[in-house]
Amino acid sequence: MNKRVLIVDDAVFMRNMIREILAGAGFDVVGEASNGVEAVERWRELRPDVTTMDIVMPFRSGIEATREIVGAEPGAVIVMCSALGQESLVMEAIEAGASDFIVKPFKPEEVLGVVRKVLGVA
Amino acid sequence: MDLSKYLGLFVSEAGEHLAKLGQDLVRVEAAGRAGEPMAELVDEMFRHAHSVKGMAASMEQDGIAQVAHRAEDLLGALRGRREAPRADVVDALLAAVDALQGMVDAAAAGGRPEPDAALLERLAARFDEESGEDGAARDATPKRVQTTFVPPPPEPVPEPAPVPESVPAQKADARRRREVRVVIGPGCPVPAVRAFLVTRKLSLFGELLEVQPSIEDLRAGRIPARRVTIALATEQAPEVLVAALATISELHSVEVDGPAEPRAGIDLAAADGASAPAAAAPSREPERAEGARTVRVKAELLDQFLDALGELILAAARIREVGKTIPEPFRPPLDEGVNRLHATVMDLHDKVMSVRMTPIAAVFDRLPRAARDLARRTGKQVEVEIRGSDIELDRSMLDAIADPLLHVLRNAVDHGLELPEARERAGKPPSGRVEVQARRDRDRVIIEIADDGRGMNADKLRRAAIARGALAESQAASLSETEVWLLACLPGLSTADTVTEVSGRGVGMDAVKRSVEELGGAVTIESAAGAGTRVTLRLPLTVAVQPVLLVRVAEEILALPISKVHGAALVEVERLERRHGAPVLSHHGVVVPVHDLGALLGFGAQAGGLRSVVVADADGARVGFAVDALLGEEEAVMKPLAGPLERIGGLSAVTVLGNGRPVFVLDVQRLVA
Numbered sequence: 001m002n003k004r005v006l007i008v009d010d011a012v013f014m015r016n017m018i019r020e021i022l023a024g025a026g027f028d029v030v031g032e033a034s035n036g037v038e039a040v041e042r043w044r045e046l047r048p049d050v051t052t053m054d055i056v057m058p059f060r061s062g063i064e065a066t067r068e069i070v071g072a073e074p075g076a077v078i079v080m081c082s083a084l085g086q087e088s089l090v091m092e093a094i095e096a097g098a099s100d101f102i103v104k105p106f107k108p109e110e111v112l113g114v115v116r117k118v119l120g121v122a
Numbered sequence: 123m124d125l126s127k128y129l130g131l132f133v134s135e136a137g138e139h140l141a142k143l144g145q146d147l148v149r150v151e152a153a154g155r156a157g158e159p160m161a162e163l164v165d166e167m168f169r170h171a172h173s174v175k176g177m178a179a180s181m182e183q184d185g186i187a188q189v190a191h192r193a194e195d196l197l198g199a200l201r202g203r204r205e206a207p208r209a210d211v212v213d214a215l216l217a218a219v220d221a222l223q224g225m226v227d228a229a230a231a232g233g234r235p236e237p238d239a240a241l242l243e244r245l246a247a248r249f250d251e252e253s254g255e256d257g258a259a260r261d262a263t264p265k266r267v268q269t270t271f272v273p274p275p276p277e278p279v280p281e282p283a284p285v286p287e288s289v290p291a292q293k294a295d296a297r298r299r300r301e302v303r304v305v306i307g308p309g310c311p312v313p314a315v316r317a318f319l320v321t322r323k324l325s326l327f328g329e330l331l332e333v334q335p336s337i338e339d340l341r342a343g344r345i346p347a348r349r350v351t352i353a354l355a356t357e358q359a360p361e362v363l364v365a366a367l368a369t370i371s372e373l374h375s376v377e378v379d380g381p382a383e384p385r386a387g388i389d390l391a392a393a394d395g396a397s398a399p400a401a402a403a404p405s406r407e408p409e410r411a412e413g414a415r416t417v418r419v420k421a422e423l424l425d426q427f428l429d430a431l432g433e434l435i436l437a438a439a440r441i442r443e444v445g446k447t448i449p450e451p452f453r454p455p456l457d458e459g460v461n462r463l464h465a466t467v468m469d470l471h472d473k474v475m476s477v478r479m480t481p482i483a484a485v486f487d488r489l490p491r492a493a494r495d496l497a498r499r500t501g502k503q504v505e506v507e508i509r510g511s512d513i514e515l516d517r518s519m520l521d522a523i524a525d526p527l528l529h530v531l532r533n534a535v536d537h538g539l540e541l542p543e544a545r546e547r548a549g550k551p552p553s554g555r556v557e558v559q560a561r562r563d564r565d566r567v568i569i570e571i572a573d574d575g576r577g578m579n580a581d582k583l584r585r586a587a588i589a590r591g592a593l594a595e596s597q598a599a600s601l602s603e604t605e606v607w608l609l610a611c612l613p614g615l616s617t618a619d620t621v622t623e624v625s626g627r628g629v630g631m632d633a634v635k636r637s638v639e640e641l642g643g644a645v646t647i648e649s650a651a652g653a654g655t656r657v658t659l660r661l662p663l664t665v666a667v668q669p670v671l672l673v674r675v676a677e678e679i680l681a682l683p684i685s686k687v688h689g690a691a692l693v694e695v696e697r698l699e700r701r702h703g704a705p706v707l708s709h710h711g712v713v714v715p716v717h718d719l720g721a722l723l724g725f726g727a728q729a730g731g732l733r734s735v736v737v738a739d740a741d742g743a744r745v746g747f748a749v750d751a752l753l754g755e756e757e758a759v760m761k762p763l764a765g766p767l768e769r770i771g772g773l774s775a776v777t778v779l780g781n782g783r784p785v786f787v788l789d790v791q792r793l794v795a
Contacts, residue, residue: 010169013131013177056172083176085191087343090315094322100371101319103311105179114371 002028003119006046008039008062009054009081014104018052018081021108022115036060043069043076050077050119052111053098055089063093070097077118081106125181132181133230136174137223141487143170143193144219147212148490152505154206155553161202167215168197174222185237186225192245193218199252209498214248216491217241297355299331302363303377306348310372314340317350320373323366328356348374419477421517427474432759435471436778438464475516479663482560482567483511485524489531489558496535503542503553504535510560515567516663522641523569523661526634530571530657531556533631538575538655548652550574567663572656578649583609607647611635639791640774642668642685644739668760670777670787672753673736676725680749681758681777681787688737688744695748696730707746709737716746722793723772738790745794760787 005027009015012034019029031046033039037059043051051069053062062080069076080093080101090101100118102111146167153160171194178186193215200207218241225235304320306313318340321333332353335344356363360378367376438460445456490506497504515523539545539554546552557572584601587593587609593601601609611631635645643661662668662685670681691707695716698705705716714737720726735746758777774789 011135011173011177013128013135014180016131017128017180056169058166058169083172083179084311085194087312087315088341090312091318091341094315094319099369101315104176105182110371117371118369120369 002026003049003121004028004030004046005115006031006033006039006042006048006051008033008036008042008051008057008065010034010057011054014054014081018111021111022052024108025112027115036062036065039065040068044072050079050115052079052081052102052115053093054081055086055093063089063096066093066098067096079114079118128181129230132177132183133226136177136186136226139170139174140219140223140226143167143174144216144491145487146170147215147219148494148506151206151209151212151494152490155505160204160206164197164200164203168194168201171197181229183225183229183234185235186222186229188237189218189222189225189241189245192242192249193222196245196249196252199249211248211252213498214244218245297328297357300328300354300356300358300360300363300378302352302354302367303375304350304352304367305374306345306350307372307374308348310348312343313348314343314345316370316372317345319370320350320367321352323370324352324354324356324363327358327363327366328354331355424474424478424517428478431467431471431474432761434467435759438467439779478517479514480517480520481511482513482515482520482569485520485527486511486558486560488524489527492528493531493535493556496532497539497554500536501541502535502539504539505553505555506531507555507557508559509557513560513562513567514663515661519567519641519661519663522637523659526637526659527558527569527571529631529634530659531558534571534573534575534655534657538573538577540576544576563660567661569659569661570656571659572654574654577651577653577655578607578610578647579651580606580649583607604646604648607649608635608645610647611645642683644685668758669755670758671736671755672779672785673719673734673747673749674751674753675720675723675749678723678725679753679779679783679785680719680723681756681785682736682738682747682790683774683787684755686738686740686790688739690737690752691735691746692732693735694730694732695735707735707737709744709746712744714744714746716748717794719747719749722747740791740794745790747793758785758787 005022007015007018007022007029009018009032015032015034019032023029030048031042033042035057039051039053039057039060039062043065053066055062066078066080069078074097076097077099078097080090080098081104082090082093082101083104090098093101100114102114146163150160150163150167153163171190175187175190175194178184178190196211196215200211221238221241225237228235302320302324304317306316310316317335318337321330321337321340324330330352332351333340334351335346339345340350354363363378364376367373442460442464445453445460448456486508489508493504493506496502534556535554539556540548540550542552545554555574557570559570559572561568580603583606584593584598588595588598593609611634638645638659638661641661643659646658646660647655648658649655669684671684671687672679672681674680689709691709693707693716695705695718698707698716700706701713701715707714707716716735719736733748733750734752735748736752737744737746739745756777756779760775760777763773763776772789772793773786775787776784777787778784
């Protein structure tokens with residue numbers, strides 16, 4: 001069965017891009033969310049294998065959403081989408097339980113590499 | 123990856139972020155002055171700049187990303203402040219917003235714009251000032267090159283208490299000290315963060331005894347030779363630790379060893395390469411994910427929808443007319459079909475109109491910025507309060523009122539508001555207020571722009587109008603108060619003591635009144651010397667469909683916009699009282715001059731007898747038009763006049779009746795001007 005992905009980003013643009021990369025490589029993009037509050041709701045409802053999570057978002061940051069999700073399900077796999085210059089935030093997200101991260105701007109193979117690796121699928 | 127298909131989305135989304143950033147910048151200034159909390163606003167602005175930077179970098183628009191990055195830095199430096207940002211900081215950020223929008227436009231046209239070096243310099247200079255002043259006191263943020271984000275006050279790091287090396291061995295036999303050596307891959311842009319992730323992952327398997335470089339160094343981005351060594355007290359075998367780290371990307375190599383254990387290790391570089399095959403060809407079928415709930419549509423497409431619908435409405439009406447000519451037995455099925463067609467078309471019309479309805483925020487949101495810029499230029503202070511931004515208007519109406527509204531606002535700031543000293547002398551707060559409000563009143567939208575400035579002087583207006591020859595002295599004296607204020611709309615009339623950069627060019631109140639009336643709306647002005655001026659615009663919701671009154675004159679059918687019609691009367695024109703040689707009608711106590719519409723249009727005067735007189739509004743004055751018959755009201759799809767017809771005075775548009783007959787819509791003002 002294909003691995004199920006939830007994409008969280010406040011920019012439609014970024015969501016579309018990540019969706020194309022992952023869907024094109026055979027992942028099942030089961031849902032999207034545009035802020036931290038929605039992210040937690042969608043995660044509870046969908047229980048995806050992996051979640052890509054933007055850090056800077058309205059209402060609730062990706063870090064807070066990650067903390068809540070991993071707090072509820074320590075096995076949750078969350079990959080942070082960060083930008084150069086957000087190092088301290090990424091570290092905060094890692095402390096909150098993020099499994100890995102990608103740095104924007106990213107290449108499709110980088111996204112796929114990180115997501116596959118974090119899921120243990122070659 | 124082919125980025126071009128993302129261009130449209132990038133342009134519109136970046137544009138939205140920039141528009142909001144611009145608005146927030148104006149709001150934050152006002153909030154700061156009023157002593158209101160600004161933290162959320164600053165965070166939001168930071169987020170907008172950050173989003174633009176991220177998107178631009180992903181689109182390989184490095185120039186845009188660079189400018190956005192500097193703006194983000196500067197906004198980051200404003201975080202945690204209590205006082206309003208300095209005006210020159212806001213100026214610099216607004217300049218950045220404008221420049222970025224220009225660059226995004228250039229990107230939309232296929233360009234890859236370079237950043238303006240002077241702007242980058244300016245943003246950097248403001249950043250240095252802002253972060254230098256009390257930046258050191260705030261926290262030990264490294265310099266701008268290193269970080270774009272001023273982190274919230276650092277929480278105490280959940281660092282494990284230092285454990286003497288001997289303790290684990292004493293505490294539990296199962297735990298051994300293992301040393302994990304990791305080299306971060308050369309492709310990783312943030313090796314310290316990766317190393318931090320490694321320490322975090324390992325901490326799940328035991329106790330961190332020592333990390334080299336230290337956690338603090340990693341947090342600060344220091345990781346010499348991309349190498350990290352972690353001493354761990356753990357029960358786990360080396361293979362388990364290696365396997366755990368195998369899920370982390372961008373590690374060049376991992377080595378684990380400990381006492382009395384064989385060395386376990388793995389060279390991950392090869393595996394990394396293997397795990398990144400060329401991405402499979404992107405699927406052509408777009409994923410039906412949640413994002414597909416809304417779509418973006420080009421505005422022109424909506425205009426075309428409406429045009430096509432207008433044609434459809436006319437075609438349906440035409441079929442209905444033709445149906446009346448066929449023999450009775452064949453009519454019921456045709457009528458049924460036509461009725462269904464008509465109902466569907468009207469339903470579609472309503473839906474298209476509702477899609478076209480756009481919140482007036484699209485226009486209102488620009489006003490605070492415009493007022494601020496103007497106030498800055500003229501040495502005034504202004505606070506703009508906007509209410510009713512969510513009121514919706516048809517797109518066509520929004521486009522049409524943008525300029526008139528901006529002009530009324532400029533008048534308010536430029537002519538209405540006084541300089542801060544003058545205001546204080548008059549016992550007012552130094553900062554002037556302009557309230558812009560929209561509200562719905564049945565099928566109309568009312569927009570009010572009110573300032574608390576010096577107001578207008580009725581006598582001055584009268585004298586100026588007389589001086590221009592627009593008014594006789596006797597007339598001036600008999601004007602009602604409402605009429606006096608409207609004198610401000612006379613072409614070329616100005617009572618301003620000084621002509622400023624703004625008032626010296628562009629449209630005046632006369633043009634505002636003219637464009638509002640062309641849209642089927644009306645302008646009223648109220649003013650009180652010393653207390654301010656209020657300009658009220660009453661507008662229909664759309665310009666595309668307007669109710670009209672159909673009249674017949676000399677076998678011609680003509681339409682008058684209902685918005686201009688006050689009433690009608692049935693009279694014998696010959697028997698009317700005459701003043702200055704022209705017949706006048708007393709209508710609700712107002713003396714109204716009556717014109718023969720046929721004669722005005724060059725059809726020749728009509729025979730006497732009982733005739734209908736339509737009383738209409740022309741530039742605030744009442745005027746009567748004698749016609750042969752009133753034919754009733756109709757919702758007319760207005761089509762603008764094209765070609766030579768446009769130049770014919772007295773006509774404003776054309777519409778087509780159900781029977782296919784074109785009917786001209788009259789421009790009441792120009793008919794009698």
